[in-house]
Amino acid sequence: MELIRSHERYRAMTLNMIPSENVQSPNVLKALATDLAGRYSYRPRYYAGTRHIDELWEYAEDLARKLFGAEYVFLEPLSGHIAALLTYVSLVKGRKMAALAPEFGGYMGNAPDKLPDLISADIVYLPAVKEILIPDPEKSVELIRAEKPDLVVLGGSYMLFPHPVKELSEAVHEYGGLLAYDGSHVLGLIAGGVFQDPLREGADVLFASTHKTFPGPQGGLILTNNEEVYRKIAGNIFHKIADNIHFNKIGALAVSLEEMMRCGKRYAAKIVENAYELAKSLDELGVPVKARDHGFTKSHQTILDVPNREERIRLRDRLEECGIISDADLRLGVPEVTRRGMGRREMAKIAKLVKRALDGEDPRRIRRDVAALVRRFRTVKFC
Numbered sequence: 001m002e003l004i005r006s007h008e009r010y011r012a013m014t015l016n017m018i019p020s021e022n023v024q025s026p027n028v029l030k031a032l033a034t035d036l037a038g039r040y041s042y043r044p045r046y047y048a049g050t051r052h053i054d055e056l057w058e059y060a061e062d063l064a065r066k067l068f069g070a071e072y073v074f075l076e077p078l079s080g081h082i083a084a085l086l087t088y089v090s091l092v093k094g095r096k097m098a099a100l101a102p103e104f105g106g107y108m109g110n111a112p113d114k115l116p117d118l119i120s121a122d123i124v125y126l127p128a129v130k131e132i133l134i135p136d137p138e139k140s141v142e143l144i145r146a147e148k149p150d151l152v153v154l155g156g157s158y159m160l161f162p163h164p165v166k167e168l169s170e171a172v173h174e175y176g177g178l179l180a181y182d183g184s185h186v187l188g189l190i191a192g193g194v195f196q197d198p199l200r201e202g203a204d205v206l207f208a209s210t211h212k213t214f215p216g217p218q219g220g221l222i223l224t225n226n227e228e229v230y231r232k233i234a235g236n237i238f239h240k241i242a243d244n245i246h247f248n249k250i251g252a253l254a255v256s257l258e259e260m261m262r263c264g265k266r267y268a269a270k271i272v273e274n275a276y277e278l279a280k281s282l283d284e285l286g287v288p289v290k291a292r293d294h295g296f297t298k299s300h301q302t303i304l305d306v307p308n309r310e311e312r313i314r315l316r317d318r319l320e321e322c323g324i325i326s327d328a329d330l331r332l333g334v335p336e337v338t339r340r341g342m343g344r345r346e347m348a349k350i351a352k353l354v355k356r357a358l359d360g361e362d363p364r365r366i367r368r369d370v371a372a373l374v375r376r377f378r379t380v381k382f383c
């Protein structure tokens with residue numbers, strides 16, 4: 001317990017800007033620490049004692065179907081990565097898939113030696129508009145028509161702007177292929193209706209993490225309105241990618257789905273507003289920010305434009321010395337600070353703290369100012 005407490009004390013003094021993290025509401029945390037944490041249930045029913053678990057499981061599925069407007073849902077994946085694996089292994093039958101390359105914002109799991117290797121598939125990369133990290137719509141359509149991949153995957157880890165779902169799904173459907181959208185980073189924005197709506201724009205399947213902009217427990221989900229896709233995925237769950245699906249996670253997810261139904265629109269709108277405000281403030285202070293000529297961002301994050309990897313790592317460590325937690329690509333995400341109730345004024349303050357850190361001011365002074373800021377925003381909102 002001592003290490004857990006040390007972790008909590010440390011992170012309570014710092015400003016968390018990691019775009020793939022979030023802070024859980026008190027009720028989500030409570031749900032995670034219930035008796036559900038040690039139980040099993042299956043479909044078809046095997047264990048006794050699961051009457052409430054099974055009702056909860058169905059209730060959570062029903063909430064997800066309603067919130068995302070999907071006919072079919074899978075809450076079994078233990079993470080976004082497992083949701084990706086389950087989707088790919090079920091839908092990449094001809095052994096070719098296409099996605100955005102990791103170097104232009106795509107998910108690292110789509111590198112040739114990662115998930116494609118695991119399912120013995122070839123991967124081709126969609127041509128990108130590099131400055132804004134999205135697939136180039138016209139060139140990608142050309143590539144899709146030429147290569148005819150079984151599955152085209154949109155979405156990614158460095159998402160600043162919506163992806164061209166409509167254009168690419170039309171091309172992929174011409175020859176009977178499928179389009180999946182990896183909404184791991186932006187699921188909370190999709191739920192809040194402020195980013196894009198992949199299932200309405202033509203995606204056959206939406207898979208995601210449940211703990212990035214979507215403020216639930218760590219986990220994954222898959223949504224679809226396509227019955228054939230549903231059947232293919234359903235056949236690959238129990239005793240293939242999962243056995244125990246962690247029912248405390250399912251319970252906690254139900255709580256966060258309820259919270260998002262009530263507060264998701266306001267929360268998501270505030271995130272997008274804050275991310276833009278942070279990017280603009282950084283830019284005004286002379287900090288290089290990606291996609292400057294395209295309005296910085298329409299998502300939950302902004303990315304510092306530092307081309308050299310060693311330099312990025314040095315700055316990540318420098319920011320941490322100053323109490324600002326980011327990553328080795330210097331993505332700055334606002335989901336957590338937004339959940340804690342910060343707004344435009346605080347985004348301008350954070351930009352100044354980042355600038356002071358990058359300029360090499362004494363870390364102790366910045367750490368003190370960071371701690372003073374976070375102390376005022378301890379309570380989790382939108383729940």
Ligand SMILES: Cc1ncc(COP(=O)(O)O)c(C=O)c1O
Pocket residue numbers: 020079080081082084106107109155156157182184185208209210219220
């Ligand atoms: C785009 C994308 N997909 C999938 C994942 C994997 O998600 P998880 O960490 O839930 O396994 C990530 C991780 O950050 C991601 O960025």
